[in-house]
Amino acid sequence: MTLSLPSRAATTIAKPLSPRLLTLRDGNAEMRWEAMASQGFTVPTDRFFVRNHTRSPLLDVDTWRLRLFGTGLRGAPSRNDAVEFDYGDLRAMPAEETAVLLECAGNGRRFFASQQTHPTPGAPWGLGAVGVARWRGVRLSTVLRHAGLTDDAVDVQPEGLDPDFVTGGVNLGRVRRPIPIAKALDDVLLAYEMNGETLPVDHGFPVRVVVPGWIGVASIKWVGPIEVSATPLSSAWNTRFYRMFGPGHPVDGRLVTTPVVKSAFELPWDVRVPSGEQLMIAGRSWSGNGPIRAVDISTDDGVTWQPADLHPDDEGGVWQRWTTLWRPPRPGRFTVRARATDVTGTSQPGRARPNALGYLFDGVVRHPVTVY
Ligand SMILES: Nc1nc2c(c(=O)[nH]1)N[C@H]1C(S)=C(S)[C@@H](COP(=O)(O)O)O[C@H]1N2
C-alpha cells in the first residue's frame, strides 16, 4: 500500500480525508469498503465518496439563489428574467427526507483493466464510488410549479456553480445534464440536508439535486441556474460523457441512466485472515433496476456458490446488506466473490460488457484474500 495522508492542496475536496475511510483517485475520494463494516444502512458523511469535475466551491448562502428560466416556464424565457428563490424560500416549502443511493457511473472501472484487459480513461475507482445517505429537501416539482411550469416543458437542466469544466483545452461550461420532465416531476429532490445535517460543502452546499435511481452525475451539486425547456436540451454530460461507446454499442453511444447490479465485501482489499477459524463476512449489493432478491457467495474462486443471508431490515431498500459464514480451509491465496440478482432477475455476469469510457461495470469482482 502506498497510501499516505494527502496534502489538502493536492485535492479538490474540503472535508478531511482520513486514509482509513477514503482513498484518493485522481483527486476524487473513494470510500474504503472496510469502513462500512458494522455500520448501519447509510454511509456516514465522513466516508461518503466525493466526485468533483473541478473543485468544491465555498458558496455564500446569503447571496445564493436558485434561478429558473427557459421556454418551459411562463414569462421567464431567458437567464435575465429568471424566477428566483433564496435559501429561506426553499426551507419554507414542504420538506421530504428519503434514503437515496448515489453511485458514480464509473464505479468499478479499474476492474475493466485488472480483470478483463480493457483499461479505459477516467477515475480508476474500485467499488467505493457509491453510498446511501438520507437526503432532505423540497421536491423539484414543487419549485417548478411555483416557477410557472407550462405543459410544454420537456427537459429540466440544473447547472452547478463550481468552476467550468475544461478538458483537452476545451471549456465545456458548467457541469449540467438534462432530466426529462416526467422524471423531474416524479421524485427528484432539491436537497439541503444530508444524514440529518446541513449539506456539506463537498456534497453540494447549499443545495444539490438528488435524482433517485439515476447515476450520480444526474445529481448536480451546488445547483444555481435551472433551465426548463420546451425543446430537448443537451450538454457534454449526456452526449460526450456518460454514454456507452465502442464495439457492440450504437455509433452515437447509449445513454447511461441507471446503475447496474453490483456487490461489495466490507473487507480490506487483500485482507489477511487466519485459517481454520469461522469468519462472518459481510457486504452489500444494489441495482438500479430495483431491490436485490438474492446474493450468492463463492469462497473457492468461483467453483461453488451458496446463498448469503440477507439482512431483513433492508428488504425493498436501495441496497441490501448480507452476511455469510466462511471457515478458510488452509493457508493460501483465495478470492471471495459475490453475485447479486435483482428484482428483475438480472444477475451479475462473470464478465462486464466493455465500453470506451469504462462505465457500468457489473461483473463479479474477485476479491483477494490471503489465508495464513
Ligand atoms: N456541480 C457538480 N455536480 C456534480 C458533479 C460535479 O463535478 N459538479 N459530479 C457529479 C458526479 S460525476 C457524481 S458521481 C456525483 C457525486 O456526488 P458526491 O460527490 O456527493 O458523492 O455528483 C455529481 N454532481
Ligand SMILES: [Mo]
Ligand atoms: Mo460520477
